[in-house]
Amino acid sequence: MGLELTDLDAPDGFERLVRARDTAAGLDALICVHSTVLGPAAGGCRMWDYGSDAEAIADVTRLARGMTFKNAMAGLGLGGGKSVIIGNARTDKTPALMRAFGEAVDTLKGSYYTAEDVGISPQDMAYAAEHTAYAVGLSGASGDPSPWTAEGVFRCLRVGAAHVFGDDVLIGRRVLIQGLGHVGMSLAEKLHEAGADLIVTDIHEAALDAASRELDARICQPDEIFDQQFDIFAPCALGGVLNSASVARLSARLVCGAANNQLASDNIADRLRARNITYLPDYVVNAGGIISVASEIHGRDDAWRRARLDGIAGRVAEMLNRADTEDRSTTDVADEMVHNMLREASVSA
Known part of the structure; x- marks a missing residue:
């Protein structure tokens, strides 16, 4: 048929x-x-x-709405x-x-x-x-967006570290990465190069073995994440990992990862804030991949992509400063920024 x-x-x-x-x-x-x-x-x-x-x-539907917010914050015209x-x-x-x-x-x-x-x-x-002109992220064009996603998360993580710890030096910082797919492994490599002490977890033994062997990472089982002591949590698997129970056990002071929809519900942002844990909204920090894809859609070069990576890091800094000044959660501030962008675009259309 x-x-x-x-x-x-x-x-x-x-x-x-x-x-x-x-x-x-x-x-x-x-x-x-x-x-x-x-x-x-x-x-x-x-x-x-x-x-x-x-x-x-x-x-x-949750992911599609998140893409509206992500693309708006990254300034992509999408x-x-x-x-x-x-x-x-x-x-x-x-x-x-x-x-x-x-x-x-x-x-x-x-x-x-x-x-x-x-x-x-x-x-x-x-x-x-082969059957549509609207499939992008192709080899020979913008290519695999994963490295760009990892680079964006890494840049934002350093901004968050400077805000939380007083500087962006990652030497000796304990970072737990949940999920070692293309993005998670690339992020792990960047963090290892920056001197971070890595704890990793994944459902695939081969990825864990590679991280242990090549990045000197310590392995923990997926159900042991919140028993660990670490400074920064980087969720890079599927969403919903931050809920009332996990936040109550979380030892990290900064959350910055590539996974979409990390908060199980909107009120989790307030729970994190109440525990003095700084959360960088996922749709802001993981925009590197769609930035790469957007360069293909718009016919732009690497300089355009890198400028927008700089832009999302700058927005993270602005968001953190506003959250502190206005005594609000980072998600409240980021969502307000997007709603203002959408409202202004609707008015001028």
């Missing part, structure tokens, strides 16, 4: 939510456009074996969107599936650009690009 598209009821404040299925290709995907106020929506494609449709919809493919990336993904996904993206006629996210590689995106 080929590709079948169904428009689902999008949550309030969202522009579109589409389900794309192609039984022959094994595709079952959701594409969500949150906002195009600042430009066409852009956000990666994640492949994950969700437990239910409701779980997949909750994830794609709106926010996201897509998820339902399935196991290690066993279910095929070139045919990715080509069908590309067809689905193409039906949105440029209102949404896709790129790599969890479970999706540049080669996967190349298969999608």
Whole structure:
């Protein structure tokens, strides 16, 4: 029967939510456009074996909204969107599936650009690009966005360290990295080079072995994270790791990582602040990847990308100073900054 598209009821404040299925290709995907106020929506494609449709919809909508905020704070001239493919990336993904996904993206006629996210590689995106001009993050173009994400997180982490500890020197600072995928491992390498003492955790033994062998990292099990003593927490796996129980046990004074949606609920930002733990909002610090992708969309060079990495580090410094001056959480300040940007763009449109 080929590709079948169904428009689902999008949550309030969202522009579109589409389900794309192609039984022959094994595709079952959701594409969500949150906002195009600042430009066409852009956000990666994640492949994950969700437990239910409701779980997949909750994830794609949350991620799409986060991309609106991320792209706004990074000054990219892009709106926010996201897509998820339902399935196991290690066993279910095929070139045919990715080509069908590309067809689905193409039906949105440029209102949404896709790129790599969890479970999706540049080669996967190349298969999608055979059927759409709106698949980016391609080898030979902007390429794998992961190193740019890691670089952005690293720069923001140093800004946060200077604010919390009085300087950005990382020699001897104990940093726990949760998740050693492409971004987490790249961040670990940067931190090791800067002299940090690393504690790492991941579900894949090969990644742990590499970090132990090459970066002199100490390994802890995923369920032992909050039993460790460390200065900085860098969540680089999936979201929701910071909740009431984990925050009560967290020893770090600074949280800065690449994972999306690190807070299990909005009130967790206040709990962190009450414990004198500085949280750098994930959608601000992990924008390096979408900055790289945006350079491909807009036809810009490395200098443009690096200028925007400098920009997000500058926004982190501004956000931290305002949070202290106004006695507010960093998330409140960052969200207000984005809402002001969106309001001004809507008025001038």
